[in-house]
Amino acid sequence: MAKPEFETPTLKEWVSTPAVQPDAMAHSRPFVAKPEHQASLGFPGELVENWQEVALDKMGELLGRYRSLQVFMDACVKCGACTDKCHYYLGTGDPKNMPVARQDLMRKVYRRYFTTAGKWFPKLVGAVELSEEVINDWYSYYHQCSECRRCSVYCPYGIDTSEITMAGREILATIGVGQKYSNEIIGKVHTIGNNLGLPEPALADTLEGLEEEIEEDISVPVKLPLDQAGADVLLVTPSADFFAEPHVDGLIGYAKVFHQAGISWTLSSYASEAANFGIFIGNYENMQKVAQRIRQAALDLGVKRIVIGECGHAWRVAYSFWNTLIGPFDFLDPAYPVPQHICEFTHDLNQRGGLKFDREANDDKVVTFHDSCNVSRGSRLGDTPGGQFTIPRDLIRAACTHFVDMAPDTIHEHTFCCGGGGGLLTDDLIELRVKGALPRAQALQQVIEQYGVTHMAAICAICKSQFSKVLPEYGMGMDMIISVHQLVGDALVFGSEH
Amino acid sequence: MLLGAIFAGLFYLATAVFLVGVGSTVARYARTPAPLVIPTTPAPTTYAGVFARMFREVVFFESLFKGSKWSWLFGWLFHFGMLIVIAQHLRYFTQPVWSWVMMIQWIGSYASFAMFVGLGGLWARRVLVDRIRYISAPSDHLMLALFLAITGSGLLMKYVDHTDIVLLKAFTLGLITFSWQPLPNDLVLLVHLSLVIILMLIFPFSKLLHAPGVFFSPTRNMRDNPRERRHVASWTKDLPKSTDSADGT
Numbered sequence: 001m002a003k004p005e006f007e008t009p010t011l012k013e014w015v016s017t018p019a020v021q022p023d024a025m026a027h028s029r030p031f032v033a034k035p036e037h038q039a040s041l042g043f044p045g046e047l048v049e050n051w052q053e054v055a056l057d058k059m060g061e062l063l064g065r066y067r068s069l070q071v072f073m074d075a076c077v078k079c080g081a082c083t084d085k086c087h088y089y090l091g092t093g094d095p096k097n098m099p100v101a102r103q104d105l106m107r108k109v110y111r112r113y114f115t116t117a118g119k120w121f122p123k124l125v126g127a128v129e130l131s132e133e134v135i136n137d138w139y140s141y142y143h144q145c146s147e148c149r150r151c152s153v154y155c156p157y158g159i160d161t162s163e164i165t166m167a168g169r170e171i172l173a174t175i176g177v178g179q180k181y182s183n184e185i186i187g188k189v190h191t192i193g194n195n196l197g198l199p200e201p202a203l204a205d206t207l208e209g210l211e212e213e214i215e216e217d218i219s220v221p222v223k224l225p226l227d228q229a230g231a232d233v234l235l236v237t238p239s240a241d242f243f244a245e246p247h248v249d250g251l252i253g254y255a256k257v258f259h260q261a262g263i264s265w266t267l268s269s270y271a272s273e274a275a276n277f278g279i280f281i282g283n284y285e286n287m288q289k290v291a292q293r294i295r296q297a298a299l300d301l302g303v304k305r306i307v308i309g310e311c312g313h314a315w316r317v318a319y320s321f322w323n324t325l326i327g328p329f330d331f332l333d334p335a336y337p338v339p340q341h342i343c344e345f346t347h348d349l350n351q352r353g354g355l356k357f358d359r360e361a362n363d364d365k366v367v368t369f370h371d372s373c374n375v376s377r378g379s380r381l382g383d384t385p386g387g388q389f390t391i392p393r394d395l396i397r398a399a400c401t402h403f404v405d406m407a408p409d410t411i412h413e414h415t416f417c418c419g420g421g422g423g424l425l426t427d428d429l430i431e432l433r434v435k436g437a438l439p440r441a442q443a444l445q446q447v448i449e450q451y452g453v454t455h456m457a458a459i460c461a462i463c464k465s466q467f468s469k470v471l472p473e474y475g476m477g478m479d480m481i482i483s484v485h486q487l488v489g490d491a492l493v494f495g496s497e498h
Numbered sequence: 499m500l501l502g503a504i505f506a507g508l509f510y511l512a513t514a515v516f517l518v519g520v521g522s523t524v525a526r527y528a529r530t531p532a533p534l535v536i537p538t539t540p541a542p543t544t545y546a547g548v549f550a551r552m553f554r555e556v557v558f559f560e561s562l563f564k565g566s567k568w569s570w571l572f573g574w575l576f577h578f579g580m581l582i583v584i585a586q587h588l589r590y591f592t593q594p595v596w597s598w599v600m601m602i603q604w605i606g607s608y609a610s611f612a613m614f615v616g617l618g619g620l621w622a623r624r625v626l627v628d629r630i631r632y633i634s635a636p637s638d639h640l641m642l643a644l645f646l647a648i649t650g651s652g653l654l655m656k657y658v659d660h661t662d663i664v665l666l667k668a669f670t671l672g673l674i675t676f677s678w679q680p681l682p683n684d685l686v687l688l689v690h691l692s693l694v695i696i697l698m699l700i701f702p703f704s705k706l707l708h709a710p711g712v713f714f715s716p717t718r719n720m721r722d723n724p725r726e727r728r729h730v731a732s733w734t735k736d737l738p739k740s741t742d743s744a745d746g747t
């Protein structure tokens with residue numbers, strides 16, 4: 001595909017809020033799902049004839065299903081606190097990328113059909129009919145939101161635009177206008193078990209190759225078991241970990257930790273995917289169906305624990321939603337949290353003295369950490385609120401001598417999305433992805449200049465893929481982005497201490 | 499007397515619309531389930547923690563403070579000025595006047611100026627900041643105009659064009675005891691009261707629903723404990739069950 005023409009924003013000293021540039025990104029639209037991608041998810045193949053009626057019915061249904069949507073449609077006072085918080089607004093200046101304006105694309109329709117004021121005085125309250133133009137705007141701008149929840153941190157009513165984006169996408173899919181990237185992937189998970197459509201033999205082959213590679217490298221027989229019934233731990237990780245760079249070094253890191261801990265573990269070929277794009281398209285049933293495979297695999301393999309690899313949205317679904325979607329987990333060992341994050345697992349071992357690190361192994365690096373949005377604002381690590389910020393940093397500090405943080409307003413709960421989350425990690429949205437990465441690139445540039453940072457670690461497969469693609473656009477190396485468990489694995493000292 | 503009767507009737511109507519409107523909205527919010535655990539994290543893990551978070555949100559506008567210092571300053575001045583002014587107005591509805599209402603009377607004029615400044619600041623931002631101008635509908639400007647007019651007419655009565663307070667209080671007490679009394683025939687007073695009636699009438703149909711809404715916001719009122727407690731909403735129980743093959747349930 002020819003590279004689309006656009007200008008990569010230039011990095012300045014700090015993030016400045018751009019002036020409003022109407023329709024700057026009106027042309028940005030992902031490919032529409034083909035009929036077969038729609039059908040396997042239970043959606044109509046193409047735009048239905050009475051789309052207006054179907055869309056409004058669906059909106060009414062969702063308003064009754066989700067308190068978030070119902071309250072958020074009413075509560076906004078247009079105070080403007082969110083207007084300069086979205087990375088896509090900061091990177092593009094398109095006013096419809098301001099969270100409140102993105103919400104208003106739906107709110108103005110809600111007002112017209114579901115409120116007294118909008119039925120009687122549409123002009124006064126900014127209510128409009130559900131026209132083709134509105135649907136076009138929805139398709140464009142509900143695919144310019146990565147559902148990262150940054151706006152919800154600053155809203156005095158906690159309005160979370162991702163809830164509205166999800167509803168918007170669900171309505172679009174319901175009238176036959178789904179997004180190709182997400183829907184095609186969800187279809188693959190339903191039929192094959194992972195986002196990549198990687199079948200069991202290929203997976204087994206890949207894992208075997210990795211085992212050989214590790215043994216060659218460090219002369220330790222670290223295993224990556226597949227479908228081993230009776231193992232203690234089922235590891236479910238994003239399928240990118242199986243071969244994408246830098247993800248695979250993270251997977252090797254997990255395997256090393258399991259090996260050193262002496263805990264029996266396995267991957268599953270039936271549930272070979274932690275990612276759950278059901279959350280991206282806002283569809284409860286598909287999200288549940290994707291998650292169900294993991295419950296099934298855990299039951300079939302007879303494991304005692306489930307551990308999740310480094311993946312942001314997967315962790316949000318697993319941590320926050322699994323118990324609701326596919327619980328209760330009364331068949332697992334109650335001594336451990338269900339599910340457990342690989343960082344919690346490693347951190348816990350380290351706290352109990354089960355791991356030894358040689359930090360010199362990472363002395364060639366000055367490391368910073370990118371908080372992934374779904375881990376930071378949609379879930380937690382550890383027992384106490386905020387553990388999602390301290391645990392990965394503790395791990396990095398345990399494995400590296402040189403660690404620095406980026407600017408305070410770009411980390412922890414204020415963290416910026418990588419620009420590729422929420423089902424937008426597709427080449428047909430590359431302009432959006434590059435521009436949306438601006439705030440993070442800016443903060444990274446600052447610590448590179450100030451502290452000589454060489455690497456940015458992350459615990460999310462999407463962040464890793466996105467940064468290795470877009471950082472070069474800002475003049476940074478694609479290999480700057482690494483897995484936390486790569487650092488952990490590289491510094492881990494093997495011995496017979498367990 | 500006719501004037502008193504008309505305004506008494508309007509006040510009863512406005513009160514009814516306000517109570518029924520807000521009540522039914524609150525009932526709708528309460529009825530609508532929150533099927534998934536979605537607090538904006540880091541979030542409290544206990545109800546006590548949620549109470550503290552909500553308290554900080556409602557009293558200190560914690561999130562707005564993180565988001566925009568100017569909006570926070572003007573918004574807080576306006577809301578807490580209004581709270582004090584409303585409390586001060588209780589002297590028109592109590593006989594004998596409650597002692598704490600008497601004690602806060604002195605602060606009332608400062609409070610109404612705080613409202614005025616807050617509203618002016620919010621409106622200035624709405625006009626001057628290009629992003630906020632973009633998201634403003636006519637109703638957003640009119641709402642500020644309405645509050646400014648109510649505040650302004652109140653200040654006018656206090657400092658320029660006094661009304662007959664004794665007669666007014668007889669009217670307001672009469673509203674409570676359902677014995678209609680005459681109302682002073684002062685233009686500024688009638689404007690002030692009419693605007694308040696309009697405010698009560700439009701409250702349930704406007705963005706003023708943010709007041710009850712904030713308490714129902716799932717990102718603020720849910721606990722971060724999904725691994726410890728299974729959260730299940732009513733409608734999800736009706737979905738077709740995915741089947742397990744091995745656990746036999």
